[in-house]
Amino acid sequence: MKVLRGKLLVGQSGGPTAVINSSLCGVIQEALGQRAIEGIYGARHGVVGILNEDLADLSQEDPAEVDLLRSTPGAALGSCRYKLAPEDTPEGKAHRQRLLDVLAAQEVRYLLYAGGNDSMDTLNKILACAARQGYELRGIGVPKTVDNDLPGTDHCPGYGSVAKHLAAIAMGVGLDMQAMRLSDPVVVMEVQGRFSGWMTAATALARRREGDAPHLLYLPEIPWNRGRFLEEVRGCHARYGCCFISAATALKDEQGQPLGAPTGPFARDAFGHLQLGGVGSLLSDLIKQELELKARLVRLGPAERIAMHFGSLTDRDEAFALGEFAVRSALAGESGKMAGLERVSDSPYRCDPTLVGLDVVANAEKLLPREWINDAGNDVTEDFLRYARPLIQGEVPTPIEGGLPRYARLRGVSVPKKLPPWGHD
Amino acid sequence: MKVLRGKLLVGQSGGPTAVINSSLCGVIQEALGQRAIEGIYGARHGVVGILNEDLADLSQEDPAEVDLLRSTPGAALGSCRYKLAPEDTPEGKAHRQRLLDVLAAQEVRYLLYAGGNDSMDTLNKILACAARQGYELRGIGVPKTVDNDLPGTDHCPGYGSVAKHLAAIAMGVGLDMQAMRLSDPVVVMEVQGRFSGWMTAATALARRREGDAPHLLYLPEIPWNRGRFLEEVRGCHARYGCCFISAATALKDEQGQPLGAPTGPFARDAFGHLQLGGVGSLLSDLIKQELELKARLVRLGPAERIAMHFGSLTDRDEAFALGEFAVRSALAGESGKMAGLERVSDSPYRCDPTLVGLDVVANAEKLLPREWINDAGNDVTEDFLRYARPLIQGEVPTPIEGGLPRYARLRGVSVPKKLPPWGHD
Numbered sequence: 024m025k026v027l028r029g030k031l032l033v034g035q036s037g038g039p040t041a042v043i044n045s046s047l048c049g050v051i052q053e054a055l056g057q058r059a060i061e062g063i064y065g066a067r068h069g070v071v072g073i074l075n076e077d078l079a080d081l082s083q084e085d086p087a088e089v090d091l092l093r094s095t096p097g098a099a100l101g102s103c104r105y106k107l108a109p110e111d112t113p114e115g116k117a118h119r120q121r122l123l124d125v126l127a128a129q130e131v132r133y134l135l136y137a138g139g140n141d142s143m144d145t146l147n148k149i150l151a152c153a154a155r156q157g158y159e160l161r162g163i164g165v166p167k168t169v170d171n172d173l174p175g176t177d178h179c180p181g182y183g184s185v186a187k188h189l190a191a192i193a194m195g196v197g198l199d200m201q202a203m204r205l206s207d208p209v210v211v212m213e214v215q216g217r218f219s220g221w222m223t224a225a226t227a228l229a230r231r232r233e234g235d236a237p238h239l240l241y242l243p244e245i246p247w248n249r250g251r252f253l254e255e256v257r258g259c260h261a262r263y264g265c266c267f268i269s270a271a272t273a274l275k276d277e278q279g280q281p282l283g284a285p286t287g288p289f290a291r292d293a294f295g296h297l298q299l300g301g302v303g304s305l306l307s308d309l310i311k312q313e314l315e316l317k318a319r320l321v322r323l324g325p326a327e328r329i330a331m332h333f334g335s336l337t338d339r340d341e342a343f344a345l346g347e348f349a350v351r352s353a354l355a356g357e358s359g360k361m362a363g364l365e366r367v368s369d370s371p372y373r374c375d376p377t378l379v380g381l382d383v384v385a386n387a388e389k390l391l392p393r394e395w396i397n398d399a400g401n402d403v404t405e406d407f408l409r410y411a412r413p414l415i416q417g418e419v420p421t422p423i424e425g426g427l428p429r430y431a432r433l434r435g436v437s438v439p440k441k442l443p444p445w446g447h448d
Numbered sequence: 449m450k451v452l453r454g455k456l457l458v459g460q461s462g463g464p465t466a467v468i469n470s471s472l473c474g475v476i477q478e479a480l481g482q483r484a485i486e487g488i489y490g491a492r493h494g495v496v497g498i499l500n501e502d503l504a505d506l507s508q509e510d511p512a513e514v515d516l517l518r519s520t521p522g523a524a525l526g527s528c529r530y531k532l533a534p535e536d537t538p539e540g541k542a543h544r545q546r547l548l549d550v551l552a553a554q555e556v557r558y559l560l561y562a563g564g565n566d567s568m569d570t571l572n573k574i575l576a577c578a579a580r581q582g583y584e585l586r587g588i589g590v591p592k593t594v595d596n597d598l599p600g601t602d603h604c605p606g607y608g609s610v611a612k613h614l615a616a617i618a619m620g621v622g623l624d625m626q627a628m629r630l631s632d633p634v635v636v637m638e639v640q641g642r643f644s645g646w647m648t649a650a651t652a653l654a655r656r657r658e659g660d661a662p663h664l665l666y667l668p669e670i671p672w673n674r675g676r677f678l679e680e681v682r683g684c685h686a687r688y689g690c691c692f693i694s695a696a697t698a699l700k701d702e703q704g705q706p707l708g709a710p711t712g713p714f715a716r717d718a719f720g721h722l723q724l725g726g727v728g729s730l731l732s733d734l735i736k737q738e739l740e741l742k743a744r745l746v747r748l749g750p751a752e753r754i755a756m757h758f759g760s761l762t763d764r765d766e767a768f769a770l771g772e773f774a775v776r777s778a779l780a781g782e783s784g785k786m787a788g789l790e791r792v793s794d795s796p797y798r799c800d801p802t803l804v805g806l807d808v809v810a811n812a813e814k815l816l817p818r819e820w821i822n823d824a825g826n827d828v829t830e831d832f833l834r835y836a837r838p839l840i841q842g843e844v845p846t847p848i849e850g851g852l853p854r855y856a857r858l859r860g861v862s863v864p865k866k867l868p869p870w871g872h873d
Contacts, residue, residue: 035627038624038628039623039624039627039628041620068627068630071630095623096620096623096624097620097623097624097626097627098624098627098628099627100627101626101627101629101630102627102628103628103630103631104628104630104631104632105630105631187851187852190851190852191755191757191852191853192751192754192755194852194853194855195466195521195522195751195754195755195756195757195853196750196751196754198464198520198521198522198754198855199463199464199521199522199523199750199753199754200750201522201526202460202464202493202522202523202524202525202526202527203463203464203523203527203528203529204526205493205496205526205528205529205530206528206529206530207529207750210750212751228851228852229852232857304729319749319750320747320749321747321748321749321750321751322745322746322747322748322749323746323747323748323751324744324745324746324747325621325624325625325632325635325744325746326617326620326621326637326746326748328624329617329620329621329623329624330616330617330620331620332616332620332757332758333757333758335851412850412851415850415851415852416850416851417851418848418851423843425837425840425841426612426615426653426760426837426840426841426842426843427612427615427616427619427653427654427840428616428619428620430619430623432657
């Protein structure tokens with residue numbers, strides 16, 4: 024195979040995770056050692072940065088700061104939620120042409136894109152366009168999503184850390200609720216996770232003994248029923264004197280209607296996905312009104328996915344390894360694929376890197392299997408716990424400065440632009 | 449001074465903190481070494497446990513588990529929000545008599561009560577009643593509140609850990625927001641803290657460099673004005689492309705009306721205090737409607753105060769030391785006082801234990817001083833940061849088991865009851 028020489032461009036897209044920067048670190052550190060790679064650039068705010076030719080020269084960063092990316096949450100290059108217009112529209116054509124013009128002008132031959140379902144779709148479209156125009160470009164996706172809903176991989180980097188954080192929070196709030204149960208006997212913890220129940224399910228990892236929180240899990244995979252819900256909460260309170268509820272923000276009722284969904288100008292995101300977030304208030308209000316029990320609400324929102332102060336070492340290391348693997352795969356001639364994880368065994372836990380077609384991942388979603396949810400539809404099974412437990416093992420040794428994490432600070436040296444500014448963003 | 453022999457009874461009251469169990473550990477471990485103390489009992493759910501003669505024999509606990517209390521959040525004895533009825537009512541008289549009957553029947557001579565303003569008031573009332581009846585009882589309060597609003601002490605154990613947690617969350621979500629600013633440029637983090645701004649102010653510890661989150665702080669000490677608020681958010685967004693807002697749940701407008709306060713049966717707690725919690729939704733909705741910017745909401749609620757997975761070592765150690773100090777003070781003949789902290793110096797940081805009259809603390813509250821808030825009323829000053837920084841230093845070495853904290857598990861051996869059951873609870 025001929026050696027393809029050129030620049031490597033890496034971008035981050037979609038919601039950040041605790042470990043997407045660890046993947047970035049893996050990409051940079053692996054690329055630095057590859058002679059075929061003649062420059063390492065970062066796209067600022069993902070595909071938006073490519074459109075604007077707004078790139079950072081990552082080879083000019085302090086290696087110590089690059090190394091700190093391993094334990095820095097957020098998305099150090101900047102992320103985006105930007106949907107390419109359909110190809111058969113004038114805007115869609117202009118987008119694609121501009122992306123290719125920038126890649127060609129900057130001599131980019133390796134495109135690494137870290138993101139979730141939507142981002143893999145974007146990468147797939149860029150590669151298809153390059154192929155049609157005969158521009159040699161190798162693109163590999165790096166999976167990233169706290170939602171854990173990507174097909175073709177055992178799990179997604181980002182999930183282990185969010186699972187660990189959610190479980191630690193559920194464990195602590197569970198103790199708080201036990202202590203306060205005479206006056207404040209119910210907690211509703213609203214958990215994100217797009218349209219799947221993986222994140223909500225992870226709160227069950229908090230349980231060590233019979234009676235520990237969480238007591239009831241409401242997952243988007245199971246249609247929610249008002250009467251059954253109230254009965255289950257009442258029963259739990261009767262049994263334990265308290266009730267900890269983990270509720271997915273994407274819950275739907277039996278008619279398929281989202282619970283507590285907002286309306287108005289921000290009801291949908293750029294990809295047309297419904298924005299969620301009213302489930303916790305709705306459920307806690309219902310408990311107050313119908314059961315006359317005080318219900319407290321925990322809603323971390325974006326705070327769920329940033330907890331590198333208590334990150335999963337397993338997750339961080341897998342994210343890093345997939346960043347490295349993606350670069351090596353591209354250099355080996357692979358393209359149009361996403362780096363994924365294949366589970367070899369649960370105990371001892373082992374996952375190996377693998378490649379999966381972008382078309383398998385793009386715009387698809389993997390839900391929590393029905394057999395990992397109990398018959399009553401309000402809890403997970405031991406099989407789920409066996410799957411999830413290895414993913415939260417180990418603590419990230421985040422450097423601390425003045426009592427708080429010391430996160431990476433990139434200089435962000437801009438790559439000189441070679442094209443005139445683009446007017447379409 | 450004659451040696452007063454008898455049982456020591458310790459109770460926990462009010463909302464838990466990350467370190468109220470560290471104080472409990474200090475009480476138990478100190479009491480174990482004192483010959484005048486003939487038994488160490490814990491009241492289950494504070495004063496409710498005394499009324500019900502529902503006590504645990506803490507001397508029968510495994511010393512290793514007692515030691516784990518140092519790094520266990522919640523309130524291991526159970527807590528309560530229970531207000532004694534006024535003394536001039538039949539119920540109030542009956543309450544007080546019952547409390548004294550239980551203390552006398554169980555030969556309790558030392559009463560240690562960990563809590564906040566309301567709890568110190570309860571302790572004060574019990575002591576007044578014992579004095580009137582000629583029952584020799586020494587009572588010392590152990591301060592505990594994340595709100596940091598107790599007078600007579602430099603700060604309250606529990607505040608350092610919640611401050612550290614809030615700052616870590618603000619730092620991480622700040623990075624998330626920076627990364628996502630093209631689509632999700634605003635974050636509103638709603639912070640509790642009863643009627644003072646101490647907790648909200650602590651989020652400012654997250655800032656390391658110009659432009660870091662949080663950008664705007666809205667504190668209950670400063671009346672909130674809609675027009676000014678929108679102008680400030682707009683200005684911040686224009687400057688940084690994003691805006692992180694820390695907003696106290698107890699914000700009031702210029703007419704003194706609480707923002708977003710709930711109504712209905714749970715609008716007030718047992719002490720008649722207004723229950724809060726709608727500020728974050730109100731502010732983020734306002735930003736969406738008036739500024740047409742997407743605003744994400746972070747609302748940890750009870751999850752703020754349980755973060756022993758990232759607790760402050762300084763806070764944990766001070767909580768422990770005040771537990772020990774309270775016991776030693778009672779043995780030395782002190783009563784009717786709360787153990788407090790007196791700051792000797794900022795750098796090197798040093799606080800010494802001190803005693804303060806319960807009447808100074810009971811039902812009073814210490815607000816954030818106006819001179820620690822900037823002129824615009826939307827930030828804290830360097831003086832506040834100098835005060836707060838030492839309180840978040842050091843990380844608690846919480847034992848981890850299977851990727852999550854291993855918290856203490858008490859056996860909870862009940863003390864045999866000596867009185868007939870009480871019918872009033």
